[in-house]
Amino acid sequence: MGDIFSCCYATPENTPTRQLLGPGEQPPPYHDTFLTPAMMRHLTLSEEAQLRLAQRLALIQALPAGVYDGANTDYKRMECVICMTEFILGEPIRILPCMHFYHIPCIDPWLRRSFVCPSCLAPVDTALLSAISFQDNQVEDRNVEDISIHSRNDSLLLNTTPEVSALPF
């Protein structure tokens, strides 16, 4: 009975296609090793994945961060929607390009898995981020934060500080 229920991932579009050798074609040289082509592909991917993870970590660190200062929230308590806990004054927060913000220890582990905002699912835009020279001095970082702050206008709840990225997460 079991074989009639296939995983919903196993649709034809998702099934990896295998390259077949044409007539007269030689198998690639790595056939001489103990590794199958599939294994080689896997190794290559995992190296690439490692590199991308390293880049990802750098990008996360380049995202604006700050501390929650609770300004203008006398009438409205705000909570981090990941841990469902109210923000406390002085807690380190990370602000995404969509202006949603979260505790740094809540959002950073998620961004390592998926580079989208958990609330609005907007991609954390790498095109935007690559325009930021995050290896450069902090003045540039501060400029980016200033832009973000202006776009929030008087609903500003954040007090950003460039040195927050040094906090543990």
Add this chain to the structure above:
Amino acid sequence: MASKGLDQGALLLKKQLADLQRSSVDGFSAGLVDDNNLFVWEVLIVGPPDTLYEGGFFKAHLNFPKEFPLKPPKMKFISNIWHPNVYADGEVCISILHEPGEDKFGYEKASERWSPVHTVESVVLSVISMLSDPNPESAANIVAAKEVRDSPAEFKRHVRKCVRQSQDNL
């Protein structure tokens, strides 16, 4: 702020349990299987009105990983249920219970995938909407999916049988 490590998931689940106990949500009830384990829940889903599942009471378990909410729970019907998006063993297959692809780093179809802001409530409500609106295009139960398309009467007969069974087992 969230505490570190294993505690974060437990704290969050505890909070959600308290929320659900304080104000119940239409269409289901939820609780722990074992009061000492916040990571395994039992829910009782009421078959949505005006659907083939109306009148049924379907029991399901939610198993949360230690990494919750970074990783989604698995949901498995304990009651017999006939549906294109439920495996033979009861496991529910809906896209929000799938992690964003690790290798793609979340870009493709992220909108349909797991996000850490999902809760027990949002997951169960998605499953209720799945009951109302089966998706035969991404089938976990291929026979049921075929029936939805080709022989609705047969599909209805199978579903109604599960509904009756669920009433007998209450």
